[in-house]
Amino acid sequence: MEHPSGVAWPRFEPRLTMMKTTQTWLLLLVFVVVLDTIICPPVKVKKSENKTDDEEKTDEDVNFGLEYxxxxxxxxxxxxxxxxxxxxLQESNVSEIKSGEIARHLEFVSHNIRTRLDEIKRKEIDRLRQVLKIQQQIKRGMPHVAINPTLLTHRTGENDPDFQMVNKNRVLAHVDHKNPNTFEVEDLAKLIKRASQDLEDIDKQRRDEFKRYELEKEAEKQDKLSHMDEEHRKEEVIKLEGDEEEACRSS
Incomplete structure (x- = not known):
C-alpha cells in the first residue's frame, strides 16, 4: 500500500517508527530535549555498501520544508x-527553549559569533524582500512571474502549490525585520518560537497521517484475512504478530 503522503517528508517504516516530534527536531538542531516516540523505536538498519548517498543521509540532513x-x-x-x-542550551529545560527565553544568553556569545549571525540575518532579510516582492507581483495579477522555488517553500495548509499570497506578518514572524542589520536577542527568540510552533503543527499533521495509515493498513489486513480459510487465517495472524514482535526486538 502506498504511503498517503503529499509532501516530501522523510521516509519511515510505518509500524516501526513514529514520526519525530517537535522536540526531536530541535534536538537535531542542538536544542537538546527529550525524544518522544510511540509504538516502538526506529529499527537499526545496518549500513549497506550498495546504498547511495541519499539513502545514507543522517537525521541532520532531514528537510521539513520550512520556508526559513x-x-x-x-x-x-x-x-x-x-x-x-x-x-x-544543555542546562536549559524544554519550556525555556520553546518559549524563546534561552535567547537572552545571546548577549554572552563572542563578537565573532555575533558578526557571523549578523551576516546570516542580512542574507535572510534579502531573501524575504524577494519573497514579498514576488507576492506583490502575484497579488497584482502580473503574468509570467519567474518564481524561484527556493524562496517559497511553505508547507502549511494556508498555502497551495501556486504560491498563493501569504500573510506578510507570518512571512516575517521568524525575524525582527525592523532591525535588518544585526542579529539580536529578539531575532533568536522569534526564530525559536516560530520554529517550535511550526514544527508542532507539522508533527500533528504527521501523527494524523500515521493514524490514517494504520487504519488503512488494518483494514487491508482484515480484508486479506477474510478471504482465507480458517487454517490459513490462523497461520497468517501468527506470522503477523511474530513480525511485529521481531521488529520491536530489532530496534
Whole structure:
C-alpha cells in the first residue's frame, strides 16, 4: 500500500517508527530535549555498501520544508560553535527553549559569533524582500512571474502549490525585520518560537497521517484475512504478530 503522503517528508517504516516530534527536531538542531516516540523505536538498519548517498543521509540532513529552514540551520550551526551558548542550551529545560527565553544568553556569545549571525540575518532579510516582492507581483495579477522555488517553500495548509499570497506578518514572524542589520536577542527568540510552533503543527499533521495509515493498513489486513480459510487465517495472524514482535526486538 502506498504511503498517503503529499509532501516530501522523510521516509519511515510505518509500524516501526513514529514520526519525530517537535522536540526531536530541535534536538537535531542542538536544542537538546527529550525524544518522544510511540509504538516502538526506529529499527537499526545496518549500513549497506550498495546504498547511495541519499539513502545514507543522517537525521541532520532531514528537510521539513520550512520556508526559513536554511536560516534556522545556519543560525543554530553558528551558535553551536560557541561553547558558552552551547552549555546554556544543555542546562536549559524544554519550556525555556520553546518559549524563546534561552535567547537572552545571546548577549554572552563572542563578537565573532555575533558578526557571523549578523551576516546570516542580512542574507535572510534579502531573501524575504524577494519573497514579498514576488507576492506583490502575484497579488497584482502580473503574468509570467519567474518564481524561484527556493524562496517559497511553505508547507502549511494556508498555502497551495501556486504560491498563493501569504500573510506578510507570518512571512516575517521568524525575524525582527525592523532591525535588518544585526542579529539580536529578539531575532533568536522569534526564530525559536516560530520554529517550535511550526514544527508542532507539522508533527500533528504527521501523527494524523500515521493514524490514517494504520487504519488503512488494518483494514487491508482484515480484508486479506477474510478471504482465507480458517487454517490459513490462523497461520497468517501468527506470522503477523511474530513480525511485529521481531521488529520491536530489532530496534
Amino acid at each position: 529552514e536554511r536560516y534556522l540551520k545556519e543560525v543554530v550551526g553558528v551558535l553551536e560553535s560557541d561553547e558558552i551558548f552551547k552549555k546554556k
